[in-house]
Amino acid sequence: xxxxxxxxxxxxxxxxxxxxxWLDTKPLFAPGSYCYPEKKDTMELLxxxxxxxxxxxxxxxxxxxxxxxxxxxxxxERLEKHRSLKxxxxxxxxxxxxxxxxxFFLGTNDPKNMPVLRAELLRSLYRRDHAMLxxxxxxxxxxxxxxxxxxxxxxxxAYQCTECRRCSLFCPYGIDxxxxxxxxxxxxxxxGLGIHxxxxxxxxxSFTGNHLGIQPHSFKEIVEMLADDxxxxxxxxxxxxxxxxxxxxxxxxxxxxxxxxxxxxxxMGYLLLFHELxxxxxxxxxxxxxxxxGSFTSFNMAKKLNAKMYAEAKRLGxxxxxxxxxxxxxRVINQYMxxxxxxTPDNMVVPTSPITGTVFKHAAATKMVHITEFTADLIRHGKxxxxxxxxDHIITTFHDSCNPxxxxxxxxxxxxxxxxxxxxxVEMPENTIREQTFCCGAGSGLNTExxxxxxxxxxxxxxxxxxxxxxxxxxxHMACVCAIDRATLPPLADYWAxxxxxxxxxxxxxxxxxxxxxxxxxxxLRQEDLPNVDAEEDQ
Amino acid sequence: xxxxxxxxxxxxxxxxxxxxxxxxxxxDRSRPALSSNMDPFTNPVGGMIREAAQGLVLAISGADxxxxxxxxxxxRLIKIRAVQxxxxxxxxxxxxxxxxxxxxxxxxxxxxPSSFSEYLDIESRLDTLAMMAFDLYVxxxxxxADIRIKEIRNQYxxxxxxxxxxxxxxxxxxxxxxxN
Numbered sequence: 185x186x187x188x189x190x191x192x193x194x195x196x197x198x199x200x201x202x203x204x205x206w207l208d209t210k211p212l213f214a215p216g217s218y219c220y221p222e223k224k225d226t227m228e229l230l231x232x233x234x235x236x237x238x239x240x241x242x243x244x245x246x247x248x249x250x251x252x253x254x255x256x257x258x259x260x261e262r263l264e265k266h267r268s269l270k271x272x273x274x275x276x277x278x279x280x281x282x283x284x285x286x287x288f289f290l291g292t293n294d295p296k297n298m299p300v301l302r303a304e305l306l307r308s309l310y311r312r313d314h315a316m317l318x319x320x321x322x323x324x325x326x327x328x329x330x331x332x333x334x335x336x337x338x339x340x341x342a343y344q345c346t347e348c349r350r351c352s353l354f355c356p357y358g359i360d361x362x363x364x365x366x367x368x369x370x371x372x373x374x375x376g377l378g379i380h381x382x383x384x385x386x387x388x389x390s391f392t393g394n395h396l397g398i399q400p401h402s403f404k405e406i407v408e409m410l411a412d413d414x415x416x417x418x419x420x421x422x423x424x425x426x427x428x429x430x431x432x433x434x435x436x437x438x439x440x441x442x443x444x445x446x447x448x449x450x451x452m453g454y455l456l457l458f459h460e461l462x463x464x465x466x467x468x469x470x471x472x473x474x475x476x477x478g479s480f481t482s483f484n485m486a487k488k489l490n491a492k493m494y495a496e497a498k499r500l501g502x503x504x505x506x507x508x509x510x511x512x513x514x515r516v517i518n519q520y521m522x523x524x525x526x527x528t529p530d531n532m533v534v535p536t537s538p539i540t541g542t543v544f545k546h547a548a549a550t551k552m553v554h555i556t557e558f559t560a561d562l563i564r565h566g567k568x569x570x571x572x573x574x575x576d577h578i579i580t581t582f583h584d585s586c587n588p589x590x591x592x593x594x595x596x597x598x599x600x601x602x603x604x605x606x607x608x609x610v611e612m613p614e615n616t617i618r619e620q621t622f623c624c625g626a627g628s629g630l631n632t633e634x635x636x637x638x639x640x641x642x643x644x645x646x647x648x649x650x651x652x653x654x655x656x657x658x659x660x661h662m663a664c665v666c667a668i669d670r671a672t673l674p675p676l677a678d679y680w681a682x683x684x685x686x687x688x689x690x691x692x693x694x695x696x697x698x699x700x701x702x703x704x705x706x707x708x709l710r711q712e713d714l715p716n717v718d719a720e721e722d723q
Numbered sequence: 724x725x726x727x728x729x730x731x732x733x734x735x736x737x738x739x740x741x742x743x744x745x746x747x748x749x750x751d752r753s754r755p756a757l758s759s760n761m762d763p764f765t766n767p768v769g770g771m772i773r774e775a776a777q778g779l780v781l782a783i784s785g786a787d788x789x790x791x792x793x794x795x796x797x798x799r800l801i802k803i804r805a806v807q808x809x810x811x812x813x814x815x816x817x818x819x820x821x822x823x824x825x826x827x828x829x830x831x832x833x834x835x836p837s838s839f840s841e842y843l844d845i846e847s848r849l850d851t852l853a854m855m856a857f858d859l860y861v862x863x864x865x866x867x868a869d870i871r872i873k874e875i876r877n878q879y880x881x882x883x884x885x886x887x888x889x890x891x892x893x894x895x896x897x898x899x900x901x902x903n
Contacts (some may be wrong), residue, residue, distance in 0.1 A: 191819040194812055195748050202750055209750075214808055284756040290767055292807065295752035396882065406885045445877040613764045636871045640806040648767040648799070671878065675870040679863070680802065 206295060207308065207326070210333055211340040213241045216637035219343055219630065222383035227376065229387055230485075234376035245336065251375045252330050256313065258374040259306075262367055263314065269367055272359045273310045276303065282351035282361065287623050288344050291641035299351035299361040302341050306368055309334070339377055342368040344638070346630055347480075347512075348586035348623035365628075370482045378481065381632035385477040389489050393472040394439035400427075400469035406442055407451075407467070414452050417711065419703030422459035425466040429500050432538060433465040436493055437508025437555075438475040438667035441688070447670040449709040450509060450688025457559070457690065460568075460699045461539055465506065471496040474513040475667060479520075480629035487524040490516055493552075498529035505552045506535075509688045511627060511666035514554060515591035522549050540565040554588070556665055556689060560597040563604050569698040572607050574705065577715040578661040578685075579608040580692070581653050583646065583673065584621035585666035595619070598665050598689050605696035610657045616649040624664075626672040639672065640679050647680025654681045661685050663692060726833075726841050730784035733828050737821075738776040740828070744820040745772050748813075771800040783821065783848050794855060801856055805863035815856040821849055 202209045211217075218240045227235030234254070238245045248254065263270050278300055284290065288297040295301055304326065311318030311327035318327035328334065347362035355361075372378065388397030398406070407424050415421035425431065437454065441447035458465060471492040478485030497505055507513065516524075532551040535544040542561045544553045562568050582602055588594035595618050603609050616622050625643025626632075640647075653659040662673060662684055670688055677684040695708045706717050730737075746757045746769075756766065763770030778796020781788050804814040825845060833842040 191816050192744075192823070195816045195820065196813075201747070206752060212808075217808055284760065284766065289753070289756070290765075291803070293749045293753045293757065293768060295750050298752075301752075396879075398882065402885065406881050409881070409885055409888070443879060443881045445880045448881055615762065616764050633871045633874050636867060636874070637806045637808070640867065641803060644803055644806075645764070645767055649764050651799070652764070671874070674877070675874050678870045678873075679806075679866055682866075 206301065207323075207328060211296075211337055213336070213340070215241070216635060218340065218635065219379035219381055219632055220634055222378040222380045226380075226383050226387050227378065230383070230390065232376070232378070232383075233374050236376045238377070240339070245332070245377065247332065247335065247375050251332075251335070254374050255330060255335070255371055258371050259309070260313075262370065263310075266363075266367070268360070268363060272303070272364055273307055273314070275357050276300065276307065276359055277357075278304075279356065281354045281356060282359075285351045285354045286345075287348070287350070287625055287645045288346075288642045291625070291644040292344070292638075294344075296337075296341055297344055299345075299355075302345060303359070303361055303364045305334075305338055305341060306364060335372075335375070335377075338368050339372050342372060343379060343630060344642070346586070346623045346625065346627035346642070348627060349590050350586070350620065350623065353590065353619055366479075366483070369480065373482055379629065379632075382477055382480045382629035385473075385629075386481055386485060386489070389473045389477060389492075393468075393470045393492075394442070395473050395475070395477065396439065396443055398443075403439075403442065403469050403472060407455075410442070410448055410452050411455055413709075413711075414456055417452075417707050417709055418456065418699060418705065420456070420459065420699055420701060422455040424455065427468055427470075427500070428466040431464050431466045431500065432503050433463065434471070434493075434497050434500055434502040434505045435465050435467055435508065436471050436474045436496075436505055438510045438513065439473040440475070440667040440671060441508065442472075444667075444671055446674065446685075446687055446691070446710070447667050449691040450667075450670065452709050453688065453690030453692075453694035454508060454555070456694040456697060456699065460697060461562075464538065466500060466502070468496040468500065474507055474510045476513055476516045477629060479512055479516050483520075486516055486520065490521055491525045493521075494525050494529055494532075497532055497551075501531050503531065503533050503551075504535035504547075505532075506555060506558060507552050508555050509665040509667065509690065511585045511587040511668055513587075514594070515587040517550050517552050518592040521552075526550075537561055539567050554592070554594060554597070554665075556594065556597040556601055559690070559693060560600045563601060568693075570605055570693075570696045571698050572605050572696050573716055574695050574708070574714050575606040575692055576608070578606055578692070579610060579657065579659050580606050580661040580663050581610050581612050581650065581659050582617070583612075583624070583650075583662050583664040583669060584617055584619075585664055585669050586621060586623050586627060588665055589621050590619055594665070598663070601689055601693060602663055605692045610653050610659050612649040612653050616645065622646040622649065624666075624669045624672040624676060627666075627668050631668050631672045636675065640676065643672065643676040644680065646673075647676050650677060650684060651681040654684055659684065661687065663687055663689050665689055726785050726838075726845065729829060729832050730780070730786075734780050734784070737780050737824055737828055738773075740824045741779070741821055742772050742776050744824065745776075745817050748817065767799075768803055771803060775800040779818070779821065779852060782852055783825070783845055785844065785848065790855070793852070794859065797852075797856060798859060801859040802863050805860050806867065811857075811860060815853060815860050818849060818853040818856050822846065825849075 234248045282299040308328045345365040349362045385395035441451040478489035534548045535553045622645040626639045673686040757769045760766035775797045
């Protein structure tokens with residue numbers, strides 16, 4: 185008769201767990217841990233290499249016959265092209281400074297989610313083919329050969345990194361693990377492996393403009409619907425200029441804010457602010473997605489999607505581009521855009537605020553200014569009439585979105601704005617904000633619902649810090665400057681700190697903005713009652 | 724010596740042993756990070772385990788403690804274990820890791836006719852705590868399912884509203900409540 189296992193046995197609470205060495209412990213493709221694969225026809229349309237049908241949970245991933253050669257050649261090509269990659273492969277001394285800095289490691293407690301070991305998955309392959317000692321000593325110094333299980337392992341962990349670069353902040357050598365992840369994703373694409381939630385938006389952004397592939401006329405109608413909502417709240421219907429030539433500014437923001445709650449309220453905030461300023465601007469339906477899903481795919485795809493911004497700036501003849509609240513859009517702009525698609529079209533000039541006359545010299549290269557820089561400058565010059573008491577029902581904190589914080593140093597402008605539009609602002613613990621901010625857990629194309637369980641553990645360090653300020657200071661709101669955050673933080677808050685609402689900064693700006701000729705405000709942009717509205721006076 | 728007095732001397736050791744036992748459920752390479760850093764924000768799971776240990780030992784000892792207080796102490800740990808790709812048994816089984824510790828540390832002092840029934844009460848309290856943990860676990864899994872549905876709705880909320888307006892010829896901007 186078989187004996188029942190003890191709880192300790194079931195729990196695997198023992199010193200030698202796992203039994204196998206880390207290189208031999210393979211990931212389990214359990215539902216909730218991996219994203220759905222891309223569709224074959226999507227990959228064909230985009231001329232991606234080796235499109236094929238496959239299933240991450242299946243034993244056989246239907247890799248092309250010469251998959252090993254493809255991967256070895258592709259890796260070698262990238263080592264030659266990117267000197268940084270070769271450096272990152274060579275210089276890591278495995279000091280472990282990054283080990284416990286990754287939100288995926290902190291949430292999953294899976295050692296291969298330590299940035300050092302995640303990079304080691306690729307570095308072990310590099311050692312065999314490109315390092316003398318690895319060629320001689322092989323496995324003894326952690327070198328290994330390619331096999332199909334290794335491909336699966338690389339795929340699994342490349343999509344358990346949000347490229348947030350928190351680990352890089354602590355690396356004494358400045359190794360950018362996000363770039364290693366980006367290269368692994370590129371390699372996976374060489375053998376036809378990608379995920380639906382990234383490739384479908386890439387296709388839509390390539391062919392139509394926005395990430396859902398909504399046709400231009402419909403996109404415009406949805407924006408007009410939001411302008412109608414603005415009128416319901418304020419009595420003023422803001423203009424919605426689309427594809428108009430000859431304006432000073434082209435405004436580009438993530439299209440998620442046109443389709444998704446609660447991002448739409450941030451978009452309504454932009455409409456109202458621009459109307460109040462009588463800003464000379466236009467939207468574009470072609471460059472209607474500021475976020476760059478290509479940057480989660482390959483450098484070439486990122487370049488291709490990024491090119492739409494300058495193409496539209498040239499076609500529409502604008503002087504500069506104002507960019508909305510987005511995350512990775514700003515990493516691409518600050519770190520890659522000039523190399524990808526510079527120099528800017530001849531019609532573009534160094535951005536100057538038409539309201540305050542401030543010259544944004546830091547944007548001289550890209551000619552793109554972040555909306556919080558623009559608005560903070562307006563407030564600094566006293567150009568906005570603000571009533572922060574309209575946000576008195578809110579005790580807000582601010583989540584530094586990874587890319588604006590770490591890739592462009594946008595730390596103080598959003599806080600400056602928040603402190604002028606809200607009377608109650610509370611910071612989360614200092615080792616979870618600013619440069620050290622914890623990711624929402626679902627950036628870089630991982631904000632898809634099938635991995636909600638994974639997202640709740642990877643976003644836990646952020647959720648945990650939020651829960652702390654909620655319980656200690658009564659925080660009931662978290663502002664952020666990223667459309668992916670606006671999509672991913674509400675579920676994270678619902679799980680870890682239920683009762684906390686999430687919004688963009690410009691939703692709160694528009695709530696506090698006293699507009700010329702507006703009706704009496706009784707509702708906020710969500711059409712919920714404002715505080716401090718006198719009921720009798722109302723009648 | 725009654726139960727409370729025995730626990731008073733042993734609490735720190737029981738807490739330490741249980742924290743170790745829970746950390747031993749995680750892969751060996753992950754354990755140093757869980758046990759060495761005492762900051763609750765940069766080592767959240769370690770912090771959750773320690774917080775739960777304190778609350779649970781207090782409850783097991785039979786001290787006067789509110790149920791809400793116990794729940795609060797284990798809530799975060801159950802939340803993270805509910806989404807760490809563990810089976811339900813693995814997720815809440817950590818409560819039962821107390822049993823061998825109690826039998827080693829507490830039972831020898833109570834293994835006599837006058838106090839054995841009190842020891843059985845201690846283990847019964849452990850059963851109650853496991854049931855509480857299971858309730859929390861199920862609640863968390865239900866929240867997880869709900870937020871998944873809510874996110875699917877929210878992603879396309881405006882698109883749906885726009886499409887519904889097309890069908891009904893209602894004036895644009897009529898709030899239909901979808902996505903909420």
